[in-house]
Amino acid sequence: xxxxxxxxxxxxxxxxxxxxxxxxxxxxxxxxxxxxxxxxxxxxxxxxxxxxxxxxxxxxxxxxxxxxxxxxxxxxxxxxxxxxxxxxxxxxxxxxxxxxxxxxxxxxxxxxxxxxxxxxxxxxxxx
Numbered sequence: 001x002x003x004x005x006x007x008x009x010x011x012x013x014x015x016x017x018x019x020x021x022x023x024x025x026x027x028x029x030x031x032x033x034x035x036x037x038x039x040x041x042x043x044x045x046x047x048x049x050x051x052x053x054x055x056x057x058x059x060x061x062x063x064x065x066x067x068x069x070x071x072x073x074x075x076x077x078x079x080x081x082x083x084x085x086x087x088x089x090x091x092x093x094x095x096x097x098x099x100x101x102x103x104x105x106x107x108x109x110x111x112x113x114x115x116x117x118x119x120x121x122x123x124x125x126x127x
Contacts, residue, residue: 001015001016001020001022001025002014002015002016003029005029005032007032007036007039007040007043007052008036008040008043008044009040009050010040010043010048010049010050010051010052011050011051011052012032012052012053012054013051013052013053013054014028014029014054014056015053015054015055015056016056017055017056017057017058018058019057019058019059019085020056020057020058020085021058021085021088021090023090023093024056024085024088024093024097025056027093027094027097028054028056028083028097028101030094031094031097031098031101034094035098035127038123038126038127039101039102039105042102042105042106042123043105046105046106046108046109046110047108047109048079048105048108049076049077049078049079050077051077051078051079052078052079052080052081053078053079053080053081054081054083054101055080055081055082055083056083056085057082057083057084057085058084058085058086059084059085059086079108081101081104081105083097083100083101083104088100098124099120099124102120102123102124103116103117103120105120106119106120106123
């Protein structure tokens with residue numbers, strides 16, 4: 001499954017691997033709609049480029065595997081966020097996805113994991 005949407009001045013390409021749960025895929029778009037204004041402001045604040053590739057993947061990875069900064073092989077106008085779905089709380093899918101997505105947006109500028117977590121939690125409390 002794949003869908004391309006406009007969120008503010010950014011294009012989000014959202015892909016869901018074959019192992020990805022359709023409930024997770026649908027919930028991701030629901031949270032984008034519900035928190036659109038706040039997410040746009042957050043992306044502006046953390047200088048997210050104009051194109052975002054979000055991969056909702058079955059399986060799991062270490063935290064370092066979630067986020068890729070641009071390098072010589074990746075355009076500066078693109079950021080890739082992998083959300084591994086094994087650890088998504090299926091009882092509270094939207095909140096769980098929001099936590100991970102916000103964390104990865106903040107992590108674009110904040111390298112330290114503890115500081116990233118703190119800033120992401122502050123943002124979510126303010127929604």
